[in-house]
Amino acid sequence: MNTPITVLLFGITRDITGQSTIQQPLPTQARVSDLMEQLQNQYPRLGEIRALLVAVNGEYADPDTPLTPTDEVALIPPVSGG
Numbered sequence: 001m002n003t004p005i006t007v008l009l010f011g012i013t014r015d016i017t018g019q020s021t022i023q024q025p026l027p028t029q030a031r032v033s034d035l036m037e038q039l040q041n042q043y044p045r046l047g048e049i050r051a052l053l054v055a056v057n058g059e060y061a062d063p064d065t066p067l068t069p070t071d072e073v074a075l076i077p078p079v080s081g082g
Contacts, residue, residue: 002027003069005035011077013052016045026067032056033063035073051078 002025014020026035032054040047053076054061067073 005030005067005069006072007035007039008072008074010075011079012049013046013075013077016043030067031063032061032065032067032073035067036063039075046075049077052076 004023004025007022007024009017009020009022024035024038026038036046036054046052054065055074055076056065056067056071058072058074061073
């Protein structure tokens with residue numbers, strides 16, 4: 001059964017998707033790596049971003065972090081400026 005996860009998008013990730021928030025359906029027991037694979041299949045340019053960080057419920061997460069339907073995920077691209 002697929003359950004949607006809320007994904008917040010910032011900077012270039014928002015530009016690529018054209019949205020600031022998306023609801024991404026994921027199978028039960030999905031992990032961050034599963035989410036990223038799905039998103040990169042839908043938005044191939046996301047795979048081109050180096051050093052893209054993922055946060056789950058306000059905490060940085062690694063690819064093996066499990067996801068639940070109540071989680072809020074944020075894609076945080078590298079920040080540049082001076």
